[in-house]
Amino acid sequence: MNLDDWRSRINDLDNQLLNLLNQRAEAALRIGDLKRRKDLAYFVPEREAEIVDRLVKDNGGPLPAAAVRAIWREVLSASLALERPLRVAYLGPVATFTHQAALQRFGSLAEFQPARTILDVFEDVERNRAEYGVVPVENSTEGAVNLTLDRLIDSDVLLCGELRLEVAQHLLSRAPDLHQIKTVCSHPQALAQCRA
Template sequence: MTSSTNNNNQTNITEVAEDKLVELRQKIDQVDGELLQLISNRAKLAKQVGEFKKTYANEVDSNPIFYRPEREAQVLKNIMKRNQASDSPISDEKMARLFREIMSVCLDLEAPQKIAFLGPVGTFTHAAALKHFGKASTTVPLTTITDVFREVEAGSAMYGVVPVENSSEGVVNHTLDGFLNSSLKIIGEVELPIHHNFLVARHTKIDSLSRIYSHQQSLAQCRHWLDVNYPNVERVQVSSNGEAARRLQHEWHSAAIAGDVAAAEYDLHKLHENIEDNPSNTTRFLIIGHEDIAPSGQDKTSILVSAHNKAGALIEILKPLSKHGVSMTSIETRPERPNKWAYVFFIDMEGHIEDTNVQAAIDEMRPMVRDLRVLGSYPQAVI
Protein backbone atom coordinates (compact mmCIF):
# COMPACT_ATOMS: atom_id res chain seq x y z
CA MET A 1 0.00 0.00 0.00
CA THR A 2 1.43 3.37 -1.04
CA SER A 3 1.75 6.40 1.23
CA SER A 4 -0.73 8.18 -1.05
CA THR A 5 -3.33 5.49 -0.38
CA ASN A 6 -2.67 5.75 3.35
CA ASN A 7 -3.15 9.49 3.21
CA ASN A 8 -6.43 9.11 1.32
CA ASN A 9 -7.72 6.59 3.86
CA GLN A 10 -6.76 8.89 6.71
CA THR A 11 -8.52 11.78 5.01
CA ASN A 12 -11.69 9.69 4.57
CA ILE A 13 -11.64 8.64 8.25
CA THR A 14 -11.20 12.26 9.34
CA GLU A 15 -14.09 13.38 7.14
CA VAL A 16 -16.35 10.65 8.55
CA ALA A 17 -15.41 11.63 12.11
CA GLU A 18 -16.06 15.30 11.42
CA ASP A 19 -19.42 14.50 9.82
CA LYS A 20 -20.37 12.45 12.89
CA LEU A 21 -19.39 15.30 15.22
CA VAL A 22 -21.46 17.74 13.16
CA GLU A 23 -24.44 15.38 13.39
CA LEU A 24 -24.06 15.00 17.19
CA ARG A 25 -23.72 18.74 17.67
CA GLN A 26 -26.87 19.33 15.63
CA LYS A 27 -28.72 16.90 17.89
CA ILE A 28 -27.40 18.73 20.96
CA ASP A 29 -28.59 22.04 19.48
CA GLN A 30 -32.03 20.53 18.96
CA VAL A 31 -32.19 19.24 22.53
CA ASP A 32 -30.98 22.62 23.82
CA GLY A 33 -33.87 24.27 22.02
CA GLU A 34 -36.32 21.84 23.57
CA LEU A 35 -34.82 22.39 27.02
CA LEU A 36 -35.02 26.14 26.59
CA GLN A 37 -38.71 25.95 25.77
CA LEU A 38 -39.46 23.57 28.64
CA ILE A 39 -37.58 25.71 31.19
CA SER A 40 -39.35 28.79 29.85
CA ASN A 41 -42.71 27.02 30.26
CA ARG A 42 -41.81 26.11 33.84
CA ALA A 43 -40.85 29.70 34.56
CA LYS A 44 -44.17 30.95 33.21
CA LEU A 45 -46.03 28.52 35.46
CA ALA A 46 -43.97 29.69 38.43
CA LYS A 47 -44.92 33.30 37.69
CA GLN A 48 -48.58 32.26 37.58
CA VAL A 49 -48.19 30.56 40.97
CA GLY A 50 -46.67 33.74 42.38
CA GLU A 51 -49.44 35.93 40.97
CA PHE A 52 -52.10 33.57 42.33
CA LYS A 53 -50.54 33.63 45.82
CA LYS A 54 -50.40 37.43 45.82
CA THR A 55 -54.03 37.70 44.70
CA TYR A 56 -55.15 35.16 47.28
CA ALA A 57 -53.21 36.97 49.99
CA ASN A 58 -54.91 40.25 49.16
CA GLU A 59 -58.31 38.57 49.36
CA VAL A 60 -57.76 37.02 52.81
CA ASP A 61 -55.47 39.78 54.17
CA SER A 62 -52.49 37.56 54.91
CA ASN A 63 -48.88 37.33 53.79
CA PRO A 64 -48.30 34.76 51.05
CA ILE A 65 -45.60 32.13 51.53
CA PHE A 66 -43.60 31.59 48.36
CA TYR A 67 -40.85 29.29 49.57
CA ARG A 68 -42.15 25.83 50.48
CA PRO A 69 -39.33 23.61 51.79
CA GLU A 70 -41.47 20.47 51.89
CA ARG A 71 -42.55 20.96 48.26
CA GLU A 72 -38.98 21.51 47.07
CA ALA A 73 -37.75 18.47 49.00
CA GLN A 74 -40.44 16.33 47.35
CA VAL A 75 -39.56 17.65 43.89
CA LEU A 76 -35.83 17.00 44.34
CA LYS A 77 -36.39 13.49 45.71
CA ASN A 78 -38.70 12.75 42.78
CA ILE A 79 -36.08 14.03 40.32
CA MET A 80 -33.45 11.74 41.84
CA LYS A 81 -35.83 8.78 41.72
CA ARG A 82 -36.74 9.40 38.08
CA ASN A 83 -33.07 9.93 37.23
CA GLN A 84 -32.29 6.43 38.54
CA ALA A 85 -34.99 4.95 36.33
CA SER A 86 -33.83 6.83 33.24
CA ASP A 87 -30.36 5.24 33.04
CA SER A 88 -28.87 8.73 33.00
CA PRO A 89 -25.06 9.14 32.90
CA ILE A 90 -25.51 12.04 35.37
CA SER A 91 -25.45 11.13 39.07
CA ASP A 92 -28.65 11.58 41.07
CA GLU A 93 -27.16 14.36 43.19
CA LYS A 94 -25.79 16.30 40.22
CA MET A 95 -29.14 16.04 38.46
CA ALA A 96 -30.88 17.31 41.60
CA ARG A 97 -28.42 20.22 41.77
CA LEU A 98 -29.29 21.18 38.18
CA PHE A 99 -32.96 21.27 39.07
CA ARG A 100 -32.15 23.10 42.31
CA GLU A 101 -30.84 26.01 40.20
CA ILE A 102 -33.85 25.93 37.86
CA MET A 103 -36.14 26.01 40.90
CA SER A 104 -34.12 28.88 42.36
CA VAL A 105 -34.59 30.98 39.24
CA CYS A 106 -38.32 30.18 39.14
CA LEU A 107 -38.75 31.06 42.83
CA ASP A 108 -37.01 34.36 42.16
CA LEU A 109 -39.68 35.06 39.52
CA GLU A 110 -42.41 34.40 42.09
CA ALA A 111 -40.78 36.56 44.77
CA PRO A 112 -37.07 37.39 45.24
CA GLN A 113 -35.69 35.65 48.33
CA LYS A 114 -33.32 37.49 50.70
CA ILE A 115 -31.24 35.04 52.73
CA ALA A 116 -29.07 36.09 55.69
CA PHE A 117 -26.07 33.91 56.51
CA LEU A 118 -23.09 33.89 58.85
CA GLY A 119 -20.47 35.65 56.77
CA PRO A 120 -18.31 36.85 55.31
CA VAL A 121 -18.66 35.96 51.65
CA GLY A 122 -16.78 32.81 50.68
CA THR A 123 -17.36 30.84 53.89
CA PHE A 124 -18.83 27.35 54.09
CA THR A 125 -22.04 28.88 55.47
CA HIS A 126 -22.21 30.92 52.26
CA ALA A 127 -21.77 27.68 50.30
CA ALA A 128 -24.57 26.07 52.33
CA ALA A 129 -26.90 28.99 51.59
CA LEU A 130 -26.23 28.69 47.85
CA LYS A 131 -26.62 24.91 47.97
CA HIS A 132 -30.01 25.14 49.66
CA PHE A 133 -31.54 28.21 47.98
CA GLY A 134 -29.65 28.28 44.68
CA LYS A 135 -27.65 31.07 43.09
CA ALA A 136 -30.69 33.13 42.08
CA SER A 137 -31.38 33.96 45.74
CA THR A 138 -30.02 37.16 47.28
CA THR A 139 -27.58 36.19 50.02
CA VAL A 140 -26.55 38.71 52.68
CA PRO A 141 -23.46 38.08 54.87
CA LEU A 142 -23.70 39.05 58.54
CA THR A 143 -21.01 39.23 61.18
CA THR A 144 -22.45 36.97 63.89
CA ILE A 145 -25.01 34.21 64.38
CA THR A 146 -26.92 36.60 66.66
CA ASP A 147 -27.12 39.07 63.76
CA VAL A 148 -28.61 36.38 61.52
CA PHE A 149 -31.34 35.61 64.09
CA ARG A 150 -32.04 39.32 64.56
CA GLU A 151 -32.25 40.02 60.81
CA VAL A 152 -34.78 37.24 60.24
CA GLU A 153 -36.80 38.12 63.35
CA ALA A 154 -37.09 41.72 62.15
CA GLY A 155 -38.23 40.62 58.70
CA SER A 156 -35.23 42.24 57.00
CA ALA A 157 -34.34 38.79 55.64
CA MET A 158 -36.85 36.07 54.84
CA TYR A 159 -34.65 33.22 56.06
CA GLY A 160 -31.30 32.65 57.70
CA VAL A 161 -28.57 30.02 57.42
CA VAL A 162 -26.43 29.15 60.46
CA PRO A 163 -24.04 26.26 61.24
CA VAL A 164 -25.15 23.91 64.01
CA GLU A 165 -22.67 21.02 64.13
CA ASN A 166 -19.56 19.61 62.52
CA SER A 167 -18.76 15.90 62.41
CA SER A 168 -15.20 16.58 63.59
CA GLU A 169 -15.50 19.66 65.81
CA GLY A 170 -18.94 19.11 67.39
CA VAL A 171 -21.85 21.44 68.08
CA VAL A 172 -21.93 25.22 67.42
CA ASN A 173 -23.09 26.56 70.79
CA HIS A 174 -23.88 30.07 69.53
CA THR A 175 -26.56 28.66 67.24
CA LEU A 176 -28.21 26.63 69.99
CA ASP A 177 -28.11 29.66 72.28
CA GLY A 178 -29.81 31.69 69.57
CA PHE A 179 -32.99 29.65 69.97
CA LEU A 180 -33.16 30.27 73.73
CA ASN A 181 -34.24 33.88 73.21
CA SER A 182 -35.88 33.63 69.81
CA SER A 183 -39.27 32.56 68.53
CA LEU A 184 -37.83 31.60 65.14
CA LYS A 185 -38.31 28.08 63.87
CA ILE A 186 -36.17 25.59 62.01
CA ILE A 187 -37.59 25.13 58.53
CA GLY A 188 -34.82 23.12 56.86
CA GLU A 189 -31.32 21.71 57.08
CA VAL A 190 -28.28 21.47 54.83
CA GLU A 191 -25.47 18.93 55.05
CA LEU A 192 -22.27 20.14 53.41
CA PRO A 193 -19.18 17.96 52.96
CA ILE A 194 -16.24 20.12 53.98
CA HIS A 195 -13.48 20.04 51.39
CA HIS A 196 -10.52 22.37 51.86
CA ASN A 197 -8.46 23.74 49.00
CA PHE A 198 -4.98 25.25 49.05
CA LEU A 199 -5.52 28.54 47.22
CA VAL A 200 -3.18 31.06 45.61
CA ALA A 201 -3.77 34.24 43.59
CA ARG A 202 -2.62 34.92 40.03
CA HIS A 203 0.21 37.09 41.35
CA THR A 204 1.33 34.67 44.09
CA LYS A 205 4.99 33.61 43.97
CA ILE A 206 4.51 29.97 44.91
CA ASP A 207 8.20 29.33 45.55
CA SER A 208 8.30 32.17 48.10
CA LEU A 209 5.30 31.35 50.33
CA SER A 210 5.81 32.65 53.85
CA ARG A 211 2.33 32.34 55.41
CA ILE A 212 -0.89 30.39 55.08
CA TYR A 213 -4.17 32.00 56.17
CA SER A 214 -7.28 30.16 57.34
CA HIS A 215 -9.79 29.80 60.15
CA GLN A 216 -8.43 27.92 63.15
CA GLN A 217 -10.74 24.94 62.56
CA SER A 218 -9.62 24.62 58.94
CA LEU A 219 -5.98 24.74 59.95
CA ALA A 220 -6.68 22.01 62.50
CA GLN A 221 -8.55 19.89 59.95
CA CYS A 222 -5.60 20.09 57.52
CA ARG A 223 -2.80 19.83 60.07
CA HIS A 224 -1.28 16.55 58.83
CA TRP A 225 -1.30 17.64 55.17
CA LEU A 226 0.35 20.94 56.10
CA ASP A 227 2.96 19.19 58.23
CA VAL A 228 3.94 17.06 55.26
CA ASN A 229 3.78 19.65 52.48
CA TYR A 230 4.47 23.03 54.11
CA PRO A 231 6.06 22.29 57.50
CA ASN A 232 8.07 25.52 57.66
CA VAL A 233 5.47 28.02 56.44
CA GLU A 234 3.76 30.17 59.09
CA ARG A 235 0.09 29.37 59.71
CA VAL A 236 -1.99 32.45 60.50
CA GLN A 237 -5.45 32.19 62.03
CA VAL A 238 -8.07 34.63 60.74
CA SER A 239 -11.78 35.12 61.46
CA SER A 240 -13.02 33.02 58.52
CA ASN A 241 -11.93 31.22 55.39
CA GLY A 242 -13.55 33.98 53.36
CA GLU A 243 -11.29 36.51 55.07
CA ALA A 244 -8.30 34.25 54.38
CA ALA A 245 -9.14 34.21 50.67
CA ARG A 246 -9.71 37.98 50.57
CA ARG A 247 -6.23 38.70 51.96
CA LEU A 248 -4.56 37.08 48.96
CA GLN A 249 -5.76 39.91 46.75
CA HIS A 250 -3.05 42.18 48.20
CA GLU A 251 -0.24 39.74 49.07
CA TRP A 252 2.14 37.91 46.73
CA HIS A 253 3.78 35.63 49.29
CA SER A 254 0.67 34.09 50.94
CA ALA A 255 -1.72 31.19 50.41
CA ALA A 256 -5.13 30.42 51.92
CA ILE A 257 -7.11 27.35 52.88
CA ALA A 258 -10.77 27.69 51.91
CA GLY A 259 -13.60 26.11 49.92
CA ASP A 260 -14.86 26.32 46.35
CA VAL A 261 -17.08 29.35 46.93
CA ALA A 262 -14.17 31.41 48.27
CA ALA A 263 -12.01 30.36 45.32
CA ALA A 264 -14.69 31.49 42.84
CA GLU A 265 -15.58 34.67 44.75
CA TYR A 266 -11.98 35.94 44.87
CA ASP A 267 -10.77 34.45 41.57
CA LEU A 268 -8.17 32.19 43.18
CA HIS A 269 -6.37 29.14 41.80
CA LYS A 270 -6.61 25.75 43.51
CA LEU A 271 -3.00 24.72 43.84
CA HIS A 272 -4.11 21.61 45.79
CA GLU A 273 -7.64 20.26 46.26
CA ASN A 274 -9.27 18.30 49.11
CA ILE A 275 -6.39 18.62 51.53
CA GLU A 276 -8.47 17.88 54.65
CA ASP A 277 -7.14 15.07 56.85
CA ASN A 278 -10.64 13.57 57.25
CA PRO A 279 -12.37 13.22 53.84
CA SER A 280 -15.75 12.48 55.47
CA ASN A 281 -15.81 15.76 57.44
CA THR A 282 -19.31 17.28 57.18
CA THR A 283 -21.05 20.33 58.63
CA ARG A 284 -24.79 20.56 59.22
CA PHE A 285 -26.52 23.91 58.84
CA LEU A 286 -30.02 25.01 59.86
CA ILE A 287 -32.44 27.17 57.90
CA ILE A 288 -34.37 29.48 60.22
CA GLY A 289 -37.62 31.27 59.51
CA HIS A 290 -41.09 32.06 60.89
CA GLU A 291 -43.55 29.56 59.45
CA ASP A 292 -44.53 25.99 60.24
CA ILE A 293 -43.62 23.47 57.54
CA ALA A 294 -45.95 20.76 56.28
CA PRO A 295 -44.77 17.12 56.12
CA SER A 296 -42.54 16.19 53.18
CA GLY A 297 -42.55 12.44 53.84
CA GLN A 298 -39.00 12.35 55.24
CA ASP A 299 -38.68 14.86 58.06
CA LYS A 300 -36.98 15.76 61.32
CA THR A 301 -38.39 17.45 64.39
CA SER A 302 -36.30 19.51 66.81
CA ILE A 303 -37.42 20.38 70.33
CA LEU A 304 -36.03 22.44 73.21
CA VAL A 305 -36.67 20.98 76.67
CA SER A 306 -36.15 22.69 80.03
CA ALA A 307 -35.93 19.89 82.61
CA HIS A 308 -36.57 19.84 86.33
CA ASN A 309 -33.39 19.79 88.40
CA LYS A 310 -33.65 16.25 89.77
CA ALA A 311 -31.90 12.91 89.46
CA GLY A 312 -32.86 10.87 86.43
CA ALA A 313 -34.66 13.75 84.71
CA LEU A 314 -33.09 13.15 81.30
CA ILE A 315 -33.77 9.40 81.35
CA GLU A 316 -37.41 10.11 82.17
CA ILE A 317 -37.67 12.64 79.32
CA LEU A 318 -36.32 10.22 76.72
CA LYS A 319 -38.54 7.24 77.65
CA PRO A 320 -41.56 8.43 75.58
CA LEU A 321 -39.40 8.46 72.43
CA SER A 322 -38.55 4.79 72.87
CA LYS A 323 -42.10 3.93 73.91
CA HIS A 324 -43.60 5.42 70.74
CA GLY A 325 -40.89 4.23 68.36
CA VAL A 326 -39.39 7.64 67.64
CA SER A 327 -35.71 7.61 66.66
CA MET A 328 -33.61 10.31 68.32
CA THR A 329 -30.81 11.54 66.03
CA SER A 330 -29.00 13.90 68.42
CA ILE A 331 -29.12 15.55 71.83
CA GLU A 332 -27.16 18.55 73.10
CA THR A 333 -27.08 20.33 76.47
CA ARG A 334 -26.75 24.05 77.17
CA PRO A 335 -26.82 26.07 80.42
CA GLU A 336 -30.16 27.75 81.07
CA ARG A 337 -29.08 31.28 81.88
CA PRO A 338 -29.39 32.99 84.32
CA ASN A 339 -30.42 29.99 86.43
CA LYS A 340 -27.47 28.37 88.19
CA TRP A 341 -26.97 24.64 87.48
CA ALA A 342 -30.06 24.52 85.26
CA TYR A 343 -29.88 23.07 81.75
CA VAL A 344 -31.89 22.82 78.57
CA PHE A 345 -31.73 19.97 76.09
CA PHE A 346 -31.88 20.29 72.32
CA ILE A 347 -33.26 17.05 70.89
CA ASP A 348 -33.53 16.08 67.21
CA MET A 349 -35.71 13.16 66.18
CA GLU A 350 -36.92 11.53 62.99
CA GLY A 351 -40.46 12.29 61.88
CA HIS A 352 -42.84 15.25 61.69
CA ILE A 353 -44.84 16.80 64.51
CA GLU A 354 -48.00 15.77 62.62
CA ASP A 355 -46.92 12.10 62.76
CA THR A 356 -49.02 10.30 65.35
CA ASN A 357 -46.08 8.71 67.18
CA VAL A 358 -44.05 11.94 67.31
CA GLN A 359 -46.99 13.92 68.64
CA ALA A 360 -47.77 11.22 71.23
CA ALA A 361 -44.17 11.16 72.46
CA ILE A 362 -44.02 14.96 72.82
CA ASP A 363 -47.40 15.11 74.55
CA GLU A 364 -46.18 12.51 77.05
CA MET A 365 -43.01 14.52 77.71
CA ARG A 366 -44.73 17.83 78.52
CA PRO A 367 -45.92 17.01 82.06
CA MET A 368 -42.41 15.78 82.92
CA VAL A 369 -40.61 19.06 82.19
CA ARG A 370 -40.76 22.75 83.11
CA ASP A 371 -41.00 23.80 79.46
CA LEU A 372 -41.00 22.17 76.02
CA ARG A 373 -40.89 24.07 72.75
CA VAL A 374 -41.06 22.57 69.29
CA LEU A 375 -38.38 24.39 67.30
CA GLY A 376 -39.67 23.00 64.02
CA SER A 377 -40.49 20.05 61.84
CA TYR A 378 -38.69 20.22 58.51
CA PRO A 379 -37.48 18.12 55.55
CA GLN A 380 -34.31 16.13 56.04
CA ALA A 381 -31.43 17.26 53.82
CA VAL A 382 -31.91 15.92 50.28
CA ILE A 383 -28.70 16.89 48.47
Protein backbone atom coordinates in the same frame (compact mmCIF):
# COMPACT_ATOMS: atom_id res chain seq x y z
CA MET B 1 -23.67 10.38 12.85
CA ASN B 2 -20.62 12.62 12.65
CA LEU B 3 -19.55 15.42 15.02
CA ASP B 4 -21.59 18.10 13.22
CA ASP B 5 -24.69 15.89 13.34
CA TRP B 6 -24.29 15.38 17.09
CA ARG B 7 -23.76 19.11 17.64
CA SER B 8 -26.88 19.86 15.63
CA ARG B 9 -28.78 17.32 17.75
CA ILE B 10 -27.54 19.01 20.93
CA ASN B 11 -28.60 22.42 19.60
CA ASP B 12 -32.09 21.07 18.92
CA LEU B 13 -32.29 19.53 22.40
CA ASP B 14 -31.06 22.78 24.00
CA ASN B 15 -33.79 24.71 22.17
CA GLN B 16 -36.39 22.21 23.39
CA LEU B 17 -35.08 22.46 26.95
CA LEU B 18 -35.21 26.25 26.83
CA ASN B 19 -38.78 26.18 25.54
CA LEU B 20 -39.83 23.73 28.28
CA LEU B 21 -38.08 25.78 30.97
CA ASN B 22 -39.95 28.90 29.84
CA GLN B 23 -43.24 26.97 29.87
CA ARG B 24 -42.40 25.83 33.40
CA ALA B 25 -41.62 29.42 34.38
CA GLU B 26 -45.01 30.55 33.04
CA ALA B 27 -46.74 27.85 35.10
CA ALA B 28 -44.74 28.90 38.18
CA LEU B 29 -45.81 32.53 37.69
CA ARG B 30 -49.47 31.48 37.51
CA ILE B 31 -49.06 29.42 40.67
CA GLY B 32 -47.47 32.48 42.29
CA ASP B 33 -50.50 34.59 41.34
CA LEU B 34 -52.85 32.01 42.87
CA LYS B 35 -50.76 31.88 46.06
CA ARG B 36 -50.79 35.67 46.34
CA ARG B 37 -54.59 35.80 45.96
CA LYS B 38 -55.00 33.14 48.66
CA ASP B 39 -52.31 34.72 50.89
CA LEU B 40 -50.20 31.56 50.83
CA ALA B 41 -46.43 31.40 51.29
CA TYR B 42 -44.64 31.89 47.99
CA PHE B 43 -41.72 29.70 49.01
CA VAL B 44 -42.49 26.21 50.31
CA PRO B 45 -39.25 24.29 50.93
CA GLU B 46 -41.10 21.01 51.40
CA ARG B 47 -42.61 21.29 47.91
CA GLU B 48 -39.21 22.00 46.38
CA ALA B 49 -37.71 19.00 48.19
CA GLU B 50 -40.59 16.85 46.95
CA ILE B 51 -39.96 17.94 43.33
CA VAL B 52 -36.22 17.27 43.49
CA ASP B 53 -36.60 13.95 45.31
CA ARG B 54 -39.13 12.76 42.73
CA LEU B 55 -36.85 13.72 39.84
CA VAL B 56 -33.84 12.03 41.42
CA LYS B 57 -35.92 8.89 41.97
CA ASP B 58 -37.23 8.92 38.37
CA ASN B 59 -33.83 9.69 36.86
CA GLY B 60 -32.73 6.93 34.49
CA GLY B 61 -29.27 8.39 33.94
CA PRO B 62 -26.66 8.93 32.72
CA LEU B 63 -26.84 12.11 34.84
CA PRO B 64 -25.88 11.34 38.45
CA ALA B 65 -28.29 12.29 41.25
CA ALA B 66 -26.00 15.14 42.36
CA ALA B 67 -26.22 16.71 38.88
CA VAL B 68 -30.02 16.42 38.84
CA ARG B 69 -30.18 18.09 42.27
CA ALA B 70 -27.84 20.92 41.20
CA ILE B 71 -29.70 21.57 37.94
CA TRP B 72 -33.09 21.65 39.61
CA ARG B 73 -31.84 23.80 42.47
CA GLU B 74 -31.10 26.48 39.86
CA VAL B 75 -34.35 25.90 37.93
CA LEU B 76 -36.31 26.35 41.16
CA SER B 77 -34.24 29.37 42.18
CA ALA B 78 -34.87 31.00 38.78
CA SER B 79 -38.59 30.28 38.97
CA LEU B 80 -38.84 31.79 42.44
CA ALA B 81 -36.83 34.85 41.38
CA LEU B 82 -39.45 35.61 38.72
CA GLU B 83 -41.85 36.45 41.57
CA ARG B 84 -39.15 37.91 43.78
CA PRO B 85 -35.82 36.54 44.96
CA LEU B 86 -35.63 35.13 48.46
CA ARG B 87 -33.57 37.23 50.85
CA VAL B 88 -31.17 34.94 52.72
CA ALA B 89 -28.88 36.07 55.52
CA TYR B 90 -25.83 33.94 56.23
CA LEU B 91 -22.75 34.06 58.42
CA GLY B 92 -20.38 35.87 56.06
CA PRO B 93 -18.28 36.96 54.36
CA VAL B 94 -18.75 35.71 50.80
CA ALA B 95 -17.27 32.26 50.10
CA THR B 96 -17.50 31.01 53.69
CA PHE B 97 -18.84 27.51 54.28
CA THR B 98 -22.12 29.07 55.42
CA HIS B 99 -22.33 31.00 52.14
CA GLN B 100 -21.66 27.78 50.22
CA ALA B 101 -24.44 26.05 52.17
CA ALA B 102 -26.83 28.93 51.41
CA LEU B 103 -26.02 28.74 47.69
CA GLN B 104 -26.50 24.99 47.71
CA ARG B 105 -29.86 25.28 49.46
CA PHE B 106 -31.38 28.35 47.80
CA GLY B 107 -29.65 28.54 44.39
CA SER B 108 -27.68 31.40 42.92
CA LEU B 109 -30.63 33.71 42.22
CA ALA B 110 -31.52 34.30 45.86
CA GLU B 111 -30.41 37.64 47.32
CA PHE B 112 -27.66 36.75 49.77
CA GLN B 113 -26.87 39.04 52.69
CA PRO B 114 -23.63 38.34 54.56
CA ALA B 115 -23.81 38.97 58.31
CA ARG B 116 -20.84 39.60 60.59
CA THR B 117 -22.03 37.31 63.38
CA ILE B 118 -24.45 34.48 64.06
CA LEU B 119 -26.49 36.90 66.17
CA ASP B 120 -26.70 39.27 63.18
CA VAL B 121 -28.15 36.45 61.04
CA PHE B 122 -30.89 35.87 63.63
CA GLU B 123 -31.56 39.60 63.87
CA ASP B 124 -31.88 39.91 60.07
CA VAL B 125 -34.59 37.23 60.06
CA GLU B 126 -36.32 38.52 63.20
CA ARG B 127 -36.54 42.04 61.75
CA ASN B 128 -37.72 40.83 58.32
CA ARG B 129 -34.58 41.97 56.55
CA ALA B 130 -34.29 38.35 55.35
CA GLU B 131 -36.82 35.54 54.96
CA TYR B 132 -34.25 32.87 55.82
CA GLY B 133 -30.99 32.67 57.69
CA VAL B 134 -28.20 30.13 57.37
CA VAL B 135 -26.05 29.47 60.42
CA PRO B 136 -23.73 26.66 61.48
CA VAL B 137 -25.29 24.30 64.00
CA GLU B 138 -22.72 21.55 64.35
CA ASN B 139 -19.47 20.30 62.90
CA SER B 140 -17.70 16.98 63.19
CA THR B 141 -14.59 18.26 64.99
CA GLU B 142 -15.91 20.95 67.35
CA GLY B 143 -19.42 19.54 67.92
CA ALA B 144 -22.37 21.84 68.51
CA VAL B 145 -22.11 25.56 67.79
CA ASN B 146 -23.44 26.71 71.16
CA LEU B 147 -24.12 30.30 70.14
CA THR B 148 -26.50 29.09 67.41
CA LEU B 149 -28.27 26.64 69.73
CA ASP B 150 -28.61 29.25 72.49
CA ARG B 151 -30.05 31.77 70.04
CA LEU B 152 -32.54 29.22 68.69
CA ILE B 153 -33.90 28.79 72.21
CA ASP B 154 -34.24 32.55 72.79
CA SER B 155 -35.58 33.52 69.35
CA ASP B 156 -39.00 33.26 67.73
CA VAL B 157 -37.45 32.08 64.45
CA LEU B 158 -37.92 28.43 63.60
CA LEU B 159 -35.47 25.84 62.41
CA CYS B 160 -36.87 24.74 59.05
CA GLY B 161 -34.16 22.64 57.42
CA GLU B 162 -30.66 21.31 57.54
CA LEU B 163 -27.91 20.76 55.06
CA ARG B 164 -24.78 18.72 55.51
CA LEU B 165 -21.76 20.31 53.90
CA GLU B 166 -18.39 18.67 53.35
CA VAL B 167 -15.78 21.01 54.84
CA ALA B 168 -12.24 20.95 53.45
CA GLN B 169 -9.37 23.28 54.29
CA HIS B 170 -6.21 23.81 52.22
CA LEU B 171 -2.77 24.80 53.44
CA LEU B 172 -0.84 27.27 51.30
CA SER B 173 2.88 27.68 51.71
CA ARG B 174 6.03 28.59 49.84
CA ALA B 175 7.84 25.74 51.57
CA PRO B 176 8.37 22.82 49.17
CA ASP B 177 8.04 20.25 51.97
CA LEU B 178 5.34 20.02 54.64
CA HIS B 179 7.96 19.38 57.35
CA GLN B 180 9.56 22.78 56.69
CA ILE B 181 6.42 24.59 57.89
CA LYS B 182 6.95 25.92 61.42
CA THR B 183 3.89 28.12 61.98
CA VAL B 184 0.32 28.05 60.62
CA CYS B 185 -1.67 31.29 60.79
CA SER B 186 -5.41 30.81 60.49
CA HIS B 187 -8.81 31.51 61.95
CA PRO B 188 -9.36 29.42 65.11
CA GLN B 189 -12.40 27.70 63.59
CA ALA B 190 -10.44 26.61 60.52
CA LEU B 191 -7.64 25.28 62.73
CA ALA B 192 -10.15 23.33 64.80
CA GLN B 193 -11.66 21.83 61.64
CA CYS B 194 -8.23 20.49 60.67
CA ARG B 195 -7.54 18.56 63.85
CA ALA B 196 -7.04 14.87 63.15
